[in-house]
Every structure is written in structure tokens, then in C-alpha cells.
Amino acid sequence: MLSELEKKIIAQLQDDIAITERPYLAISKQLNISEETLLKKLKDLYKRGIIRRFGATIRHQKSGFQANAMVAWQVDEDHIDEAGKKMASFKAVTHCYRRNPTDDWPYNLYTMIHAKNEKSCWEIARKLAQNASVDTYTLLFSRKELKKTSMKYFPAEKDG
Amino acid sequence: MDDKDRAILNRIQSDFPITSRPFLAIANDLGFSENAVLERVAKLKKRGIIRRIGGNFVPEKLGFISTLCAAKVPNHKIDSFAKAVNRYPGVTHNYERDNNYNVWFTFIAPSMDEIENNLKQISIDTGVKDIINLPSTKVFKIKAHFDL
Secondary structure, eight states, X not given: OOOHHHHHHHHHHTSOOOSSSOHHHHHHHHTTSOHHHHHHHHXXXXXXXXXXXXXXXXXXXXXXXOEEEEEEEOOOGGGHHHHHHHHHTSTXXXXXXXXXXXXXXXXXXXXXXXXXXXXXXXXXXXXXXXXXXXXXXXXXXXXXXEEEOOOOOSOOOOOO | OOHHHHHHHHHHSSXXXXXXXXXXXXXXXXXXXXXXXXXXXXXXXXXXXXXXEEEEEOGGGGTOEEEEEEEOOOXXXXXXXXXXXXXXXXXXXXXXXXXXXXEEEEEEESOHHHHHHHHHHHHHHHOOOOEEEEOEEEEEXXXXXOOO
């Protein structure tokens, strides 16, 4: 369970921290707590696995990873754990999940691949296919970003 | 972007220092001055290479659930469909992709019921009937860290 203070801290940290010498001091002042308390709480949230990652989110398109493909795989349920683990071990794979198939969408394993260009994505997919012995798959390249933001948990109630 | 920028980006994507002067800690790790780190990070932010610096949370640990949804949307309806979907704050990522299922979005909400209801509403509002909801049943990897 999260305390009210923890929720407020989370609400602050899902934003952008200031690029200044003492960014936490500024946040702690807004929350009416000491910087020391904030740092302690933050480390605790990290340790409890509530914060998955704390740091800079980069626009990969602007930093040499222009192409990203979602690869949907149709894997035998008997060896999906093995396939998932194998694919997850590849550096180019940033996300790997199992999802239930639907009536007209038979895929049950998903990987996100980031690479320089589409050709590299295809090559990586081929390697994954070979390595995990899965031969039914489809690559879905993103053609347009329609929205990208981070979730705003526990938004502060507006004053007055 | 030069080698120093790359070193900074590699250093700050995960485990951003939780200490009173985080940029000084980074500077010490990399052998730069605190000012140099502050200036370069500010510039990388201004150029749009850094989207933001902050926390990324595990929705389930905050009492939320997350899922991936896909829809078959006729080309002429993509803009209006995107608008109908994007107005939900829980929709954080939305991409047009080259497939019959051509619009893919992530949805975070306090419960799956709420997401299902929202999907029904989107269907009614847009006339798009084929929307599938694909919650993950197992996570093998999440790592949004790019080695530059």
C-alpha cells in the first residue's frame, strides 16, 4: 500500500526533474518535506520495485535507432517460456511479453525491436526466429506516432 | 552528439543518482565537471534527444493495470479514431502500424472493467468494431535502455 506522501512523491516524479544542481531540493520544497526525507522515500520506492526505472527517457529515433518493429509471434504454448526467455536475451529486444491470442489474431508472444533501420529489424527478427525455433511471425513497423506520453498517476487535485 | 554526450546518456537512462547533487555524482562517475554535465543535459533536452528525466513506475504496484489494444481502422478514420482514443489519459502510447490491425495503443487504468467499458465507448463513438484487448500474461523483459 502507498501512503498519501508516497502518492504525492510519485505524482512529482512522473514529471520532469529540473536540470539544476539540487533538483530534489526543489521537489521537496513543493511537498513541504525535507530533501533528506524525499531521497529516503525515493530510494525506498526503488527498492520496493514500485519505480521500475529512474532516469532519462530518450527519443530513440533521434539517437540512431530510427526503426522500431513490434514482432508478433505464434508460438507453441508448450515452449513459449523457453522462446520468451531466448528472445528476451537479445540486446535489440527491449520488451518481450506473452499475451492471449484472440479469434482473428493468433499471436501469443510479442517483442519490441529497436534498430538503425527496417532492414536490421528484419535481420534481427530472423535471428530471433532461428534462435527460438519459431517460424510464424509478423513484423509491425510503426508508421506514425499518434501519442506518446507517460502515465500521470495520482494527479494533484487542483487548488481552489 | 559526441562521445561525451553518449557517455552521459548511457549513464543517466537508468539509475539516475538519488542524492542531493545528482549531476555532481554523474560528473564524478564520468570525470567531467558538474557544470559540463548540466550544460550538456540541458542541451540534449532542448534538442529533443532527452524526452524527460524522471521515474517510470510499475502500474500494477500502484494499483493499476495495463494492456495493449489494437484496432482495425479504415484509413479515412484514423485521425478521428486517434483523437477518440487519445483523449483518455490512460492511453500513453499510440502508433499507426502497417497491418490490418493498424492502430495499436497501450491503456492503463485502475481496472480491466474500466478499460473494457472505455473500449466499448470508443467503439460506439467511432463506429470501429474490431478492437482487441491483449493484456500481458507474462513479462519476459522490459528494458528501455539504449546503448549509444
